[in-house]
Amino acid sequence: MFRIPCPYCGPRDATEFRHQGESRNRPDPRTVTRGQWRAYLYEKDNVAGWTRENWYHGVGCRRFISVERNTVTNETRPAAAAAGAVDPVLPGAEAGAPDADSTRR
Amino acid sequence: MTARVRAARSSRRPAETPFRLPPQPGEVIDRSRLVPFDWDGRRYVGFAGDTITSALAAAGVRTFSRSFKYSRPRGILTASALDPGCTVQVGDEPNVRASARRLAAGMSVVPQNVWPTLRYDLRSVNKVVAPFLTAGFYYKTFMSPRPLWPAYERVLSRFASGGWTSPDAIPSYYDQRFTHPDVLVAGGGPAGMAAAVEAARAGARVLLVEEEHELGGSLRWGGAQELEALGRLRADVAQAGIEVLVDSVVAGRYDDNWISIAQRGLPDVTERLIKARAGILVVAPGLIERPYVFAGNDLPGVMLSTAVRRLIDLYAVAPGSRAVVLSANAEGDAAAADLDRVGVEVVRVLDARRGEDVRRALGRGTLSAVEVADGSRIDCDLLVTATGWTAPTSLLNMAGNQPVWDPLAARFRPGEGLPDTVLATGGIVGDGSVDELVAHGTATGALAAARAGFGSAAVVAPLSPHPHPALFRATTHGFVDFPEDVSSKDVMAAAAEGYDSSELVKRYTTATMGPTQGKLETVNTVAVLAEATGRSIEELGTTVWRPPYAPISLGALAGRVSPPARYSPMQPWHETHSAVPLVAGEWIRPDSYGDPAAEVRAVRSAVGIIDVTPLGKLALHGPDVPNLLAAAYVNKWAKLDVGSVRYGVMCAEDGVILDDGVTGRLGAARYLMSTTSSGAATVWQHLESLLQTEHPDWRVHITPMTTAYASINIAGPRSRELLTRLTDVDLSADAFPYMRVRTGRIADVADCVLWRIGFTGELSYEIHVPASYGLHVWEALLERGRDLGVRPFGVEAQRILRLEKGHLIVAQDTDGLTKAYDAGLGDLVKLDKDDFVGKPELLWQHEDGAQQSLVGLVPVDPSIVPAEGCQIVDGATGILGRITSSRRSPTLDRSICLAYVLKQYAEPDTVVTVRLPDGRRIPATVTPPTHFDPEGARLRG
């Protein structure tokens, strides 16, 4: 069982998390076409290799987090590490309000 | 043999032990403790510390099983857990490894694969037709006539190998444990012990796991020097504060060093699965001696050199009386010396390093002679082979490492590319003296500790394998896989037919698919395949080693954790009042109290109470709750006043109905949401997802309240009368109208929530009381309502009541594709809202029109209740819809249903045809979904 680096809890067993899928943007419902919306709903990148995805730490801090995982080896690393970007989740000053960038890009 | 005959034979005096030797320096038996046991209906006595086979070998038993295809007699080959011919039945337990299982007093051991007896096996006529039974023969025959295949199959399956189970076997006790060692060493030979000691000395928490009953590996059957080294290492292990598990095997290495260990030999526990999250795994399993392939290589009396040394040095058993030894290495030479030392006549030592070889082993039933390559024939009852080694790279393979063939050493060894968290030491890596192995282990242990954060790493000097002649097959054909009865000839034939890769030959011949999973067989199979195809072993490679390394019982894997069940605080009352339990997901709740129809009538005519604690409940706090509700539900929430409750439906982004429930506003920024029982966790996660990922600026906090409250629905025309007696809340119709919420005291319990809603269609109140007072309030309601005719009702009555009322149940009256408009919930959907989850799909469904509708349905014959799932049909095979809910209504005294029908059949009074499970077709009339009190007068009264 691989482990997932939770930014709040540290590395934890994958069985504590629920997979939430690839990170993707929700189209604007006011302008979206049927084709675009269904591509958003159904199409997948289904990457073989390193990919960025969301997990829900349901048996832990209950936060939605982003991590990077190699889908061939199940190695994981914090989402920001590769991109050199900001910390994936800012310390929430207020419960229920993590960084907006944390899980959807 | 009948039980009576067995019993009679058992009562005879035990068998003599003519092959037991005088005490040996390293013996592991305790001669002061006699252990009686039965084998094949006869009484034997061994010593404590004996294995089943060592005790029987001491008595001269040579045949332990029959092979499954050709029914050939099989005896001791390895004298270890891998011994392919020594798998026996012990009581109810099948497939016991007799060469590894220690004796227990009174054990009843029976051979497997014998019919009718071990000595006379009728199936051995198969030998006659052996040319016909080549590998894969079953793919080429039994095809016609087709109807006869089941009969052929029954015959074939009679040959299934293995022991037997019983439907009445009482499961014994199994266990599990977690552990988190810094360093886990798999294998307690010299290198493994040294690695464990060094890592522990550096400060790491170390777990050392050894498959056999004692630490020591091959040192245990060595000479004085080896025994002395063993003594030193064992003392070091004892002093270093290492947790040692013997008779335990590291079975699997999974991602991130999640490691499974099967622990055996515990008192009162049959087997325990240990799950370890190890910092560093050190793999030190040593080497497995490889059998040699030649005609007759499976005859009882043909043994590996390590088997001979184990029998003599550990168990003080002479493996035979006249021996021929074929040796290509020091272990073989040592076996010859051991035999000589204990007085077994060694008639010939064939030195394979000088090209000497055996051609075939001869004998009827057991070995009687060996034909040597020069043509000479030597009478003997023991042929010892020492022709090479196999590195059990299984655990490394599970860590992503591919073994590579070393032609000089004639064995696979670990390839490049291990994760930083996995190291290997000992024989699996290379050869050396005891000191060299210990040195490699010590350095590896230091490195492991350093990687785990303890001390600094030493450089690990390489340990190379010694050259070894490549010996796989003599000039004759023999078995490459003993339990599967696959010979080198079968492999050649398969290759010639085109099954010429390691994987295909395995699948076609079944070589390496038996109980040892290739540990003895893989290299010989690949070597023969290489010979057959003209390719190299290197090129062919091995098949992938799969976990587990050693078999683990289902019992240990399952552990003793029973699946969790949730009960409400009122469960003690339910249990003492003949509640019929209903399994509803995680929850177990009353289906009824014996008479659902009477319960329905009580609700319709007086008052009933139902335990609805499993309803999901979420407390929502914060100024942005209306925004959250508007985003999650399809309907509008902006104008929900304090004190009001509203029904809502949630859809997913694909427009499919996710859940439903009511939400009430308790204060300016305080809300309580209810969900379906099974949807509670999903809805909570869904709301958190909206808050955390889509709207992190919204200020809402969600607290799960499902089990913080006990929930009771009080329903029926006299419900107000009942509840008034128990609460300070004004329940009058004006003060507390339909779809309102209040808080107050009930039965002297403060902080209760009351909503006036009605799933049953009656005047009713749903109360949520602090869970620890649930039973108290429940009993108070029954007590105070006795004169009103109050009665508890269960889920079944509730289902009838809601069906009469036409209320749908999500996941019963909807499925994985049902959108809001299909289910008749279109009026709730507010497409003029800016956005909500699923809006685009619902907008398009509204534009296109739903294809089907949820309707009420009544069979023309009111006495027929069509089963839920019955189809509404058109002609012979056409389907127009289906029934999702059906019951007999005690209130209406007739059958009623909810059903989906295609839109064109949804008009009330349309008559459709329902096909019953018995094939009858009955007419039924479409109605509006609500069968009872369509105006809702009772609800609002």
Place this chain on the structure above:
Amino acid sequence: MTARYSALSLLSRGLRGRNWPLVWRRHELAPTYDAVIIGAGVHGLAAAYYLAVNHGIRNVAVLDRSYLGGGGSGRNTAIIRSNYLTPEGVRFYDRSVKLYETLASELNFNVMFSQRGHLTLAHNDSSLRTMRWRAEVNKLQGVDSEVIGPDEIKSLVPYMDVSAQTRYPILGALYHPPGGIIRHDAVNWGYARGADARGVQIHEYTEVVGIDVEEGRVRGVQTSRGHISTPVVLNCTAGWSSLVSRLAGVRLPISTHPLQAAVTEPVKVFLNTVVVSGTLHVYVSQTDRGELVFGASTDPYPSYSTRGSLEFTEELAGHVLELMPSIAALRVLRQWAGLCDMTPDFSPIMGETPVEGFLVDVGWGTYGFKAGPVAGEAMAELVATGKTPDLISSFPLSRFADGRLVGEKGAAAVGH
């Protein structure tokens, strides 16, 4: 030409020590084929076989990057059934069962189809309702399925604990007598041998690394062994189907999940039906060799790893012992995993794509092996005639953009 298999020929060759001819031959890669099939599993091989047999199209190459039948076709638990939920699903799989029934004699290769009966247990009223729904739809399509009670279950499976005291009491089951198990490798090899005998070329260890598309239509494929020109490419892969399709620029609604399985040591045969429990996520059958073969649901996250997990075997064992508590002493001998391409509606994707000449037979989730023969037959017809057969017309790629998902998801969603 292929030598005919029979008891007599076995005996005569056995006695004379003569080897059999190659089950399928090896070839150099030709520069041009009329059609190229990617994936030498049951789908690809069956499609090639039916192209040759039913339509006379023989200049066909089947390519596989590994050994024949080494993907899902050699890793599944070999259960065959047709008791699906939707009429289109039932009709489709019923045709597959019919083809499987005559496959051994048609291919002259014993695929050991054992129609021993198939039980899907219901542990709660909602799954019982779904079983009834399936039974009724099945019967309307002429497929033998019926809901039976605990006593009948006990008589079929004496080891089953049907008492009411268990955590998940068995309330009933969907009993499907024609369902059963098959020798999966034999199916793959039999189709390969049959296709080979008719001129189809099978190329193992030949990886497709590119698909040439010009002006919206397929021109050829690039492989690890060289280039091939062809007007038709049929993607019959599993596990890698979305990546292979992307070589042609086609995106699929697929995510790939491992599906794990395990086998025990053999014991004398005691289980003569296939037993499935959706609630407990487990299925079990016993082979003629005596091994119990177990499977479960797919891993709960996408992955291309086939290494397997410990928690799979733990959950499996717990659930198996819920059903049959007396077999706790049986030992798990081996576990493995295959890759399943899951679609949003648990139904396959078959037919044309936006790229002309690039056809797909993918997205088989956990039930690809069951459909091998009928999928091969239908795809061969599509390749040969250019027309989508009725039997697969519910499964086009376009249904996702059109919002017309197949209702098999209904059963999965309510059958929990």
